[in-house]
Amino acid sequence: MDCNRCDEEAVMHAAYSGAHLCEDHFRESVEKRVRRRVRRDDLVPHDATPENPQTWVIGLSGGKDSVVLTQVLHDTFADDPRIELVGLTIHEGIEGYRDKSVEACVELCEDLDVRHELVSYEDEFGVRMDDVVEDDPENMAPCAYCGVFRRDLLSEYADELEADLLLTGHNLDDEAQTALMNILEGDVEQMAKHFDASLGSLSDREEQDEFVPRAKPLRDVPEKEVALYAHINDLPAHITECPHASEAYRGEIQQLLYDLEENHPGTRHSILSGYEELADIAAEKYAGDDGADLRECVECGSTTTREVCRKCSLLESLA
Numbered sequence: 001m002d003c004n005r006c007d008e009e010a011v012m013h014a015a016y017s018g019a020h021l022c023e024d025h026f027r028e029s030v031e032k033r034v035r036r037r038v039r040r041d042d043l044v045p046h047d048a049t050p051e052n053p054q055t056w057v058i059g060l061s062g063g064k065d066s067v068v069l070t071q072v073l074h075d076t077f078a079d080d081p082r083i084e085l086v087g088l089t090i091h092e093g094i095e096g097y098r099d100k101s102v103e104a105c106v107e108l109c110e111d112l113d114v115r116h117e118l119v120s121y122e123d124e125f126g127v128r129m130d131d132v133v134e135d136d137p138e139n140m141a142p143c144a145y146c147g148v149f150r151r152d153l154l155s156e157y158a159d160e161l162e163a164d165l166l167l168t169g170h171n172l173d174d175e176a177q178t179a180l181m182n183i184l185e186g187d188v189e190q191m192a193k194h195f196d197a198s199l200g201s202l203s204d205r206e207e208q209d210e211f212v213p214r215a216k217p218l219r220d221v222p223e224k225e226v227a228l229y230a231h232i233n234d235l236p237a238h239i240t241e242c243p244h245a246s247e248a249y250r251g252e253i254q255q256l257l258y259d260l261e262e263n264h265p266g267t268r269h270s271i272l273s274g275y276e277e278l279a280d281i282a283a284e285k286y287a288g289d290d291g292a293d294l295r296e297c298v299e300c301g302s303t304t305t306r307e308v309c310r311k312c313s314l315l316e317s318l319a
Contacts, residue, residue, distance in 0.1 A: 012228055015265035023232050030229045033220045034072045041201040043165060043215055050081035057163040057212075059154055060087035060109075060116070062101025064230040065169030067108055067237040069218045073167070074112045084115075086161055090153050091120035092146055093128025094242065101238035108236050119157060121149055125315055133244050137317040142244035145314060152302065152311045158212040168198075170216040173223040175199075176268040177253045179275035184253075192286040195279035204280065206287055210294060210303045222268065 001010045001020045008022035021029060038044065048054045058073070060066045070087060077083040089105045091098050102118065109116035122128050127149075133142045158166040182190050196205045198214035205213070218226065230237040260267040296302070297309035304310070 011232070012225065016269060027229065027232060030221055030225060031072050031075070034217050035076055037217045037220055041215055042203045043217070044082065048082040053082050053084050054164040055084050055086060055162055056165045056167055057086045057088050057158045057161050059166065059168045060089050060105050062089065062104035062238045064227050064237040064239050065171050065218060067104065067235050068226050068229050069167065069169040070108060070112070070114065071233065071235055073217070074114060087114055087116045088154065088157055089116065089118045090150055091118060093121050093130055094244065095130055097240065097243055104236040104238045117157065117161065119153055124153060125149060127315065127318055129244060132318060135318060138314065141246045143247050148310050148314055155211060156302070163212045166212045166214045168214065168216055169218050171218050171221055171223045171226050172268050172272065173254070173257065175216065175219045176257055176271045177250055179271055180253055180257065181250065183275065188282050189286060191279040192282035195283040199276060199279055200283065206283065
């Protein structure tokens with residue numbers, strides 16, 4: 001099948017749009033969607049200047065999503081002195097898994113001449129995820145521990161690096177799954193939090209001075225297209241699932257969306273589009289409602305709703 005835009009052979013077919021695209025036009029399509037999302041979410045403020053540049057910290061895991069995001073943002077802003085990119089990689093301590101992805105991060109940042117920072121659970125918390133999984137004092141899924149530790153380090157180092165934005169490589173599938181989970185759980189307040197945390201444009205969100213704002217410029221691109229972009233561009237992505245991954249409920253939602261998308265192309269896009277609108281309405285409803293009071297954790301000083309934050313309570317149970 002030929003590309004819809006030229007006479008070259010198509011390398012992909014997007015059932016949701018009917019498009020057949022060759023390598024060049026597919027690459028252009030992905031980059032266009034990421035750049036459009038950057039504009040729509042108002043990620044580059046009007047007062048950004050070469051003298052007062054924005055620091056964007058990218059959560060760079062070495063997987064396809066964060067690698068593709070870093071590449072596209074670098075290509076977009078390489079000649080723009082208003083934006084400085086920093087890759088932040090977190091080593092969880094998973095034997096035979098994270099070491100290889102760290103190598104991918106280092107290679108990419110060296111190729112792009114992007115500053116790279118590496119932090120680890122072991123150095124910061126004195127734990128390794130392999131040991132956490134073996135001990136499991138809270139009788140929880142590995143992802144539950146890891147998610148708490150990862151979010152804490154991303155927030156801490158984004159703040160330490162004086163980031164104006166913290167960007168993550170969540171793709172369309174990731175965000176459609178989260179949207180559907182929140183809808184099925186009937187968690188309207190969580191939708192509002194999702195909007196203000198990372199979904200709405202910066203100009204539409206309620207300000208949260210305690211945290212570095214987050215953004216997800218890759219969220220309009222399906223997972224398979226992200227993987228294809230990484231392959232076509234020969235990017236150093238480590239495409240292997242974490243050996244401790246065990247989010248059973250999300251896995252069910254993922255399979256449900258696969259089936260729906262197969263039978264009804266465009267389902268992911270429509271779910272996320274409608275969800276963003278609902279989340280915006282929910283955010284307006286809860287605007288100014290601070291809920292639980294934020295305070296400093298008595299152990300580490302991080303912002304929390306408890307006397308002792310979740311990270312510190314987990315570390316105490318692991319001691």
